[in-house]
Amino acid sequence: MPLLELHAVTRTVRLPDLSELHILRGVELTVEAGEHIAIVGRSGTGKSTLLNILGLLDSPSTGQYLLDGVDVGRLGGRRRARRRGDDFGFVFQQFNLLPGRTALENVVAPLLYARGRTFWRRTRIAAEMLDRVGLADRLDSLPARLSGGEQQRVAIARALVREPRVILADEPTGALDVDTGNEIVGMLDAIATDTGAALIAITHDLAVASRARRHLRLGDGVLTPIDIAPRTGGTLESLVGSDSAAAR
Numbered sequence: 001m002p003l004l005e006l007h008a009v010t011r012t013v014r015l016p017d018l019s020e021l022h023i024l025r026g027v028e029l030t031v032e033a034g035e036h037i038a039i040v041g042r043s044g045t046g047k048s049t050l051l052n053i054l055g056l057l058d059s060p061s062t063g064q065y066l067l068d069g070v071d072v073g074r075l076g077g078r079r080r081a082r083r084r085g086d087d088f089g090f091v092f093q094q095f096n097l098l099p100g101r102t103a104l105e106n107v108v109a110p111l112l113y114a115r116g117r118t119f120w121r122r123t124r125i126a127a128e129m130l131d132r133v134g135l136a137d138r139l140d141s142l143p144a145r146l147s148g149g150e151q152q153r154v155a156i157a158r159a160l161v162r163e164p165r166v167i168l169a170d171e172p173t174g175a176l177d178v179d180t181g182n183e184i185v186g187m188l189d190a191i192a193t194d195t196g197a198a199l200i201a202i203t204h205d206l207a208v209a210s211r212a213r214r215h216l217r218l219g220d221g222v223l224t225p226i227d228i229a230p231r232t233g234g235t236l237e238s239l240v241g242s243d244s245a246a247a248r
């Protein structure tokens with residue numbers, strides 16, 4: 001059974017002038033456990049909307065989302081929140097760390113909802129995770145004292161500390177320089193592989209996209225497979241830019 005499946009998923013929002021914006025128009029997606037997928041697409045095509053649906057932060061307007069074969073549209077609020085916390089880790093472009101908390105406290109935070117042994121060992125588990133991303137000596141630093149790359153490592157440690165089955169990354173290198181971005185994505189890729197987590201990354205960055213085994217483009221509200229193997233030539237921009245228009 002696939003880890004997750006989207007069937008005919010749409011997302012429509014009503015704008016202030018009462019017109020409807022059809023962001024997603026029938027997305028089909030199947031992801032197996034441990035798969036690494038890159039999603040590209042022009043700005044405004046609905047990539048973040050799609051990722052938010054996958055991470056149970058938003059819901060489809062119509063269509064079906066199956067997680068382990070379970071229709072998440074039928075889950076009640078509490079079970080849905082539990083699945084979100086247990087199964088998903090999020091990495092964002094802007095890191096989204098708690099500014100008044102140290103690196104260690106930021107990574108401990110998701111474990112405050114854990115139970116039993118994990119809860120009691122939370123500080124050690126978080127410290128080990130920070131060690132794994134190369135920040136063992138910065139546990140007590142506040143985010144403002146860390147570089148962008150270091151902040152993103154803290155964010156990755158926070159996303160992975162509960163060992164999610166799916167890591168959702170929305171432009172994880174968008175705020176970093178090229179070399180730092182490559183390093184960060186290499187790390188994300190390696191940790192996902194080690195832990196067996198699936199990795200779904202939205203990116204404008206060819207280096208990031210080319211690490212994934214499967215590539216999809218979101219355009220005109222639907223996902224289509226693309227081939228970014230070297231033999232196709234061209235740049236990511238040329239692939240992404242082949243949309244006729246944004247989702248509207």
Ligand SMILES: Nc1ncnc2c1ncn2[C@@H]1O[C@H](COP(=O)(O)OP(=O)(O)OP(=O)(O)O)[C@@H](O)[C@H]1O
Pocket residue numbers: 013014015021023041042043044045046047048049050247
């Ligand atoms: N709740 C909402 N209400 C109104 N419009 C919305 C809402 N959510 C998203 N949109 C619009 O839907 C479109 C898709 O947004 P989304 O953030 O998913 O795009 P994106 O592909 O992630 O873009 P980017 O690459 O710039 O991050 C945009 O035009 C956005 O303004």
Ligand SMILES: [Mg+2]
Pocket residue numbers: 047048049170
């Ligand atoms: Mg976005």
